[in-house]
Amino acid sequence: SGLKFIGDLRVLIERQLAAPTAHELMRAAETLAIVDMGEIMIRCALERRESRGSMQRSDYTFTNPLLNNKFIRIAKENGEPRITWRDIRR
Structure with missing residues (x-):
């Protein structure tokens, strides 16, 4: 895995x-x-257990309206x- x-x-x-x-x-x-950013991106992609927008997962093909x-x-x-998950502040 990643x-x-x-x-x-x-x-x-x-x-x-x-x-x-x-310089080096x-x-x-x-x-x-x-490398740290790569790990963060992988962890966040795995946490989002849905398909939404340009992020399409073959194991979670639906969009979760609760998210x-x-x-x-x-x-x-x-x-x-x-x-953790947070609400978007408006």
Whole structure:
């Protein structure tokens, strides 16, 4: 799965990522941020158990009307991602 790939990628990064110059350190930090965003996108896509707009899932082909006017919020708590649903404020 995508999450397993991200986990394997993190292990590889921890073992091999090096930054001998300040410029390469900046690039390394960018790489880590991109991996974090990839994980966030995968987790949010898996959490939304419906098809809506351009996000179409073959395992959830319906649109859930209970999720109208809601969005997914993800935050790190104790180093782990925590996903919650919130109403859209108007």
